[in-house]
Amino acid sequence: MRVILPVLFIAVAFGGFSALKKFNRKKPPTPPEKSIQAVETLELQPETLEIPIYSQGTVEAVTSGNLNMQVTGRIIYTGKAFRLGGRFKKGEVLIKVDPTDYQAAKAHADAMLARAKLAHLEEKVRSAQARQEWETTNGKDNNKKPSPLVLRLPQLQLAEAELFSAEKAAELAEANLQRTELLAPYDGVLTEKLADLGQVVSGGPGVPVARAYSTDSLEVMLPVSSREIDFVDFPSQPAATITANIGGKVWSWNARIDRNTGQVNRGTRLHHLVAVIETSGGEPNKPNLQPGQFVNATIVGKKLDGIFRVPRQAFVSENELYLVTPENTLLRREVNITYRLPDALLVDEGLTPGDTLNLTRLQFMNDGLEVLRSTANSQTSKVDTNP
Numbered sequence: 001m002r003v004i005l006p007v008l009f010i011a012v013a014f015g016g017f018s019a020l021k022k023f024n025r026k027k028p029p030t031p032p033e034k035s036i037q038a039v040e041t042l043e044l045q046p047e048t049l050e051i052p053i054y055s056q057g058t059v060e061a062v063t064s065g066n067l068n069m070q071v072t073g074r075i076i077y078t079g080k081a082f083r084l085g086g087r088f089k090k091g092e093v094l095i096k097v098d099p100t101d102y103q104a105a106k107a108h109a110d111a112m113l114a115r116a117k118l119a120h121l122e123e124k125v126r127s128a129q130a131r132q133e134w135e136t137t138n139g140k141d142n143n144k145k146p147s148p149l150v151l152r153l154p155q156l157q158l159a160e161a162e163l164f165s166a167e168k169a170a171e172l173a174e175a176n177l178q179r180t181e182l183l184a185p186y187d188g189v190l191t192e193k194l195a196d197l198g199q200v201v202s203g204g205p206g207v208p209v210a211r212a213y214s215t216d217s218l219e220v221m222l223p224v225s226s227r228e229i230d231f232v233d234f235p236s237q238p239a240a241t242i243t244a245n246i247g248g249k250v251w252s253w254n255a256r257i258d259r260n261t262g263q264v265n266r267g268t269r270l271h272h273l274v275a276v277i278e279t280s281g282g283e284p285n286k287p288n289l290q291p292g293q294f295v296n297a298t299i300v301g302k303k304l305d306g307i308f309r310v311p312r313q314a315f316v317s318e319n320e321l322y323l324v325t326p327e328n329t330l331l332r333r334e335v336n337i338t339y340r341l342p343d344a345l346l347v348d349e350g351l352t353p354g355d356t357l358n359l360t361r362l363q364f365m366n367d368g369l370e371v372l373r374s375t376a377n378s379q380t381s382k383v384d385t386n387p
Helices: 004-023 102-138 155-179
Strands: 037-043 045-062 066-067 073-078 093-097 181-183 190-192 210-214 218-224 239-246 249-264 271-277 294-311 322-326 330-334 336-338 344-349 356-358 371-375
Touching: 045 271, 102 155, 218 249, 218 294, 239 271, 271 294, 294 336
Parallel strands: 037 371
Antiparallel strands: 037 356, 045 218, 045 294, 066 210, 073 093, 093 181, 190 210, 218 271, 239 249, 239 294, 249 271, 294 344, 322 330, 322 356, 336 344
16 A cells, blocks of 8 residues: 555656646747738829919009199199099099189180181182182283282281191190199009199199009019929910908909010029909909009919829829739839929829829838728819919
8 A cells, every 4th residue: 555655646746747738838829910001092094284373473553653734733623532542533533723824825825716717718818819800810811820929829828827826726725724634544543642732733744743553454473483484375365363362351353464574583583474464343342452462373374185193192202103003012103294283293204094093101112012902082184273
């Protein structure tokens, strides 16, 4: 019995040790699953686009300058629009000066004209009588011709000249009388008032009575780069849209590119286009554009065919992007960029219709990398023209 117990104890201990060793044995590690990253994709199709060209500038009046009286006199009347910021219509009376002297001059000129008409009429009668008397004395068939003095032709020519002079003097007197009123030469705004009621003003260009600008036509100078100017179709005077933020609301006006200034700014190396703004008509409650107003402009550029519009986020370098192949692998592609929009780049070489564009920037990207594609919103054919 004493021999059996130790042997039994050793057997139990060995069996327990074997079971414990078997229990603690580790399972072999399982290989990690292959990770495929998901990317957003976009199918590309060529488009026909009118290139929008964005610029900014300051509104200027096409016509502006001094307003002058053409005659001298004391101001006896000023119109409602004759004040700083006053708006007037063409032909509206802005100022009147005392017309008394000019009324008297007109009356005198009318009297001189009447006298000249009478003298001319009398001289015509005398000349006709002189011809009749000569023919009676010498006969109509006589080869002898009367002298001009006999027929009073010099006297008649003098009367005609004096009549012409009197007519012009009367016209001048009438014009000076009309010039006692300063009429607005255009629809405009008074920007400076230089004379007032009771003041004696001189006629002529030396002493202006006010300064104003015309609201009939406004323009804005728009700087564009040398690359952008190639997309402007000058002979057709392309359309443009002018926008300005006034009172917290964005308003727009139609315009056209009238001309290129023909020179490049030496400091900025930019060309300058002049857009003429259409101010007539429109919404009745639309605010008025004024010189000095800062505006944005979108010019309708040339139309391009077969252009791919690629979102900026797709580019991994200046002109490189990644496509997704039919086998769902990445393919690096170099393209040619023909124009840059605020949110996209326009590509004319390096892409084919139906190419699948990768839009997701991965931490590691290289040719042949397997990806899981997901489709982005479909590409539209309309270019966003908002700057």
